[in-house]
Amino acid sequence: MNPLRAYDIHIVGLDNKRYEYDFTSDSSFFVALEQELIKAGNVQTHLVLDKSETMIRLDFHIVGAVEQTCDRSLDEYDELVDTQRSMLLKFGDHNEELSDEIELIERNTSTINVARYIFEFISLSLPMKRLHPRFRAEDDQDDDDQDVKLIYSSGVETNNDDADDQPDIDPRWAALRKLSDN
Template sequence: MNPLRAYDIHIVGLDTKRYEYDFTSDNTFFVALEQELIKAGNVQTHLVLEKSETMIRLEFHIVGEVEQICDRSLDEYNEPVDTQQTMLLKFGDHNEELSDEIELIERNTSTINVARYIFEFISLSLPMKRLHPRFRDEDDQEDDDQNGKLIYRSGETTNNDADDQTNIDPRWAALRKLSDN
């Protein structure tokens, strides 16, 4: 049996009101998706489905952790996941993805599978730079050091920079004469 069938929601018989679903995604979920980004993890998804005459609104709240490999040390570590996302499925004549948050689905669609949405939202919540937690403090300190340094300074001066005016590069002085005209 396909483990992703557990993520099917039959929408044919649903009334126009609010429904709530809970899903648990473990290692079998990530393996069944046949992708390379996440090999293992354990996340809980709370889904609120609101059906109306013209569309279905899906509100996801996903919490848990997924296994990642550090880009620096190649060590495995668990990355926490906590994200809230919304997806709109509008009824139409054909299936089409209109944007990241809006899709058209055929009016006669009987079942939607939310596994793909859960995986996409988990993937989007992960940081681009995968660093083991032991390296994150070092990386933050490096960023702070670089942010504290003055790397470039324009030729503009203020009254406080009177000492610096004597050390102006002659090329900047020539350009300043042009802009003063």
């Protein structure tokens, strides 16, 4: 049996009101999706489905941890997940993804499967740079030390301690100024 069938919601017989669902996703969930981003994990999803005549609003709250591989050390670690996202499914004549948060579904759709949405929202909550927690403290410390960087220097030191407060003039500009004064 396909483990993703547990994420099916039969919407054909639902009245126009709010419904709540809870899903637990373990390693078999991530394996069944046949993807490479997340190998294993354990997350709980609380879903509030609000059905009306013209659309279905899905509000997801996903909490748990997924196994990641550190980009620096290749060590496995658990990345905590805590995200809240919404999805709108509007009834229409055909199926079409209008944006990241809005999809059209056919009016005669009897079942929606929320597994894909759960996976996408977990993926979006993960940091781009996958670092084991032991490296994160070092990176934060390095960022504090490198707040100010000298990008370019002409090699000419300016000295503002002159008594007459005249800025030092680059000798190349002084030579050009002499030409223009003639």
